[in-house]
Amino acid sequence: MQLLDGKSCSEQIRQEIAQTVSEIRASKDRVPHLAAVLVGNDGASENYVAFKVKDCAEVGFDSTLIRLDATISEQELLDKIDELNRNEAIDGFIVQLPLPAHIDENKVILAIDPAKDVDGFCPENVGKLSLGLPTFISATPNGIMELFRRYDIETEGKNCVVLGRSNIVGTPMAVLMSRNSNPGNATVTIAHSRTKNLTELCASADILIVAIGKTEFVTADMVKPGAVVVDVGQTRVPDDSKKSGFRNVGDVDFENVKDKCSYITYVTGGVGPMTRASLLQNTLKAHQRR
Numbered sequence: 242m243q244l245l246d247g248k249s250c251s252e253q254i255r256q257e258i259a260q261t262v263s264e265i266r267a268s269k270d271r272v273p274h275l276a277a278v279l280v281g282n283d284g285a286s287e288n289y290v291a292f293k294v295k296d297c298a299e300v301g302f303d304s305t306l307i308r309l310d311a312t313i314s315e316q317e318l319l320d321k322i323d324e325l326n327r328n329e330a331i332d333g334f335i336v337q338l339p340l341p342a343h344i345d346e347n348k349v350i351l352a353i354d355p356a357k358d359v360d361g362f363c364p365e366n367v368g369k370l371s372l373g374l375p376t377f378i379s380a381t382p383n384g385i386m387e388l389f390r391r392y393d394i395e396t397e398g399k400n401c402v403v404l405g406r407s408n409i410v411g412t413p414m415a416v417l418m419s420r421n422s423n424p425g426n427a428t429v430t431i432a433h434s435r436t437k438n439l440t441e442l443c444a445s446a447d448i449l450i451v452a453i454g455k456t457e458f459v460t461a462d463m464v465k466p467g468a469v470v471v472d473v474g475q476t477r478v479p480d481d482s483k484k485s486g487f488r489n490v491g492d493v494d495f496e497n498v499k500d501k502c503s504y505i506t507y508v509t510g511g512v513g514p515m516t517r518a519s520l521l522q523n524t525l526k527a528h529q530r531r
């Protein structure tokens with residue numbers, strides 16, 4: 242078994258980006274600028290946004306964190322998005338999800354200028370992804386493809402099962418893996434909560450990508466010997482032994498699955514750092530396009 246090390250891969254990507262930023266600086270050009278909108282103070286969202294700001298500083302990007310009260314009205318948030326769309330100094334921005342229940346997430350996503358949608362969530366960017374056109378690809382699936390690329394994982398002709406069909410992970414992941422590309426060219430099945438015979442289906446996968454948010458759901462009997470297993474899941478569970486009071490648990494029973502796999506990611510240092518690096522790549526792309 243070999244660990245797919247997202248931490249070291251993402252460090253390489255950051256170094257490459259930092260190098261490009263120093264060249265931009267040397268040419269006296271404006272450096273890439275990412276803005277992040279955080280509504281309310283959900284603990285996990287606070288963490289994710291703090292990482293995004295820190296990542297920007299590390300590679301030399303400018304960043305702006307816009308904190309809005311959880312009670313903000315939908316219209317006020319849409320006005321803020323309009324302002325960011327028109328702000329020439331900002332190359333791309335993200336609105337951290339989930340949003341408070343009184344705000345329609347779809348309306349918010351639709352309001353973002355596709356040219357600044359570095360999360361790749363807008364219909365225009367999702368449509369371009371489906372058509373195989375250049376676009377901003379949602380950070381998590383893009384990060385997983387980059388991991389496959391850098392580890393030279395063979396995907397062509399393989400049976401790939403993507404467990405989970407969310408708009409931000411499972412569905413774009415399946416599109417990317419089925420594309421005529423390398424990595425890609427896999428025969429892909431998307432599974433979800435209504436899928437029958439899940440154990441048999443997963444056990445038939447040469448490549449199993451799991452994004453369901455159910456702790457240690459994938460057990461050893463669901464994994465084909467020699468499979469490549471990617472665990473996207475990240476669920477906070479209380480843990481008094483940690484300073485933070487919690488630990489992240491993946492969707493795969495890592496300890497019992499790992500020895501069956503050719504390659505596997507671990508919940509820490511796997512997909513998460515690749516997702517963060519992908520957002521930086523998208524922000525750089527947004528800057529270059531302008």
Ligand code: NAP
Binds near residue numbers: 452512
């Ligand atoms: P989501 O929107 O909640 O979607 C979950 C998907 O899993 C749905 O398609 C659901 O099926 C399916 N599902 C739920 N229970 C299932 C079951 N028992 N059997 C089969 N399918 C089941 O999730 P998401 O946003 O994609 O996130 C998934 C996980 O990835 C979460 O733990 C999240 O925290 C994590 N995540 C991690 C990163 C990272 O960077 N590491 C990034 C994004 C997300 P239905 O459609 O039928 O309901």
